[in-house]
Amino acid sequence: MGTGRQYTIRVKNVSKDFNGVTVLDHISISLESGKIYGIVGHNGSGKTVLFKLICGFLKCSSGEILVNGKRIGKDLNMLTDAGVIIEDPAFLRNWSGYRNLEFLYTIRNRNNKQYLYSVIRKVGLEPEERKAVGKYSLGMRQRLAIAQAIMEDPPILILDEPMNGLDKHGIDEMRKLFLEMKAEGKLILMASHNKEDIDTLCDEVYQMEDGRVSRIR
Structure with missing residues (x-):
């Protein structure tokens, strides 16, 4: 493992509502450096909303998200020590x-x-x-x-469908890259529809369904 600074992210009892509709319902997960975490779930299950909350792009309706003990949206405006892929980047x-x-x-x-x-x-x-x-x-x-x-x-990577559009060779290359980055001690959180990506890469796997999260591995 790399010798860089260690990070923990704590998602504590987080809910998110949009116009009275609950998208995330009392979510709690803990993440730490040197591991890859996988989030699986169908479109609309809340994965992208969770990622945006962790990054500080959206505010929690209730609960809190702590990065090394500092609250996103209060002590920290945004998660600054992270590389992020959420939706299409604007090039x-x-x-x-x-x-x-x-x-x-x-x-x-x-x-x-x-x-x-x-x-x-x-x-x-x-x-x-x-x-x-x-x-x-x-x-x-x-x-x-x-x-x-x-x-x-960055010590943290937040990756929403990072293999999107890649051919098999590209997927193999990026899997190797992410495993190298994990070995360097980075904290990696990714969502993927590809079961093989999740099985190959992730130390812990969580399923999102109807705004709730459960650990499945």
Whole structure:
């Protein structure tokens, strides 16, 4: 396991209502560094809402989410130490994959071309590819989304369907990458419709149904 800072995420009795409709109903789970956690469930079961609550993109109707003891939405506005894939990332469609990552990376960091090249290669893309992202296949865009999520070497990854659009070779490559990141001590939470992804990668598995969660492995 890596020697980076250890993280715990505690989801404590969290509910979320939209216009009087309960989407999450008293959810409690605990997550820690060095493990991959899987969330399974059909569309509309609440997985994406849970991920958005953990990230601070939505506020809990009741309950609380603690990251190393600090409450999201109170002590912390958002989960800042995380790489996130939730829904389609907004890339600049007329720019290349490299230029998109360079633009985002240099907002908070010095430009480091060789490092960004290594990140792009890590997800199986070619950094010197000039093709605009708008002409990428779904699988290429997904690889770029993973590159964006990992490029600042975050200790936490929140991944909603990270294998979406990837072919078998791409899936195998990304599974290997996520297992390497787990071995580095990262905390990884992922939702997937692919049972094999969940079986291959996850230390603990939770099922969401009708806004409730239950551990199934």
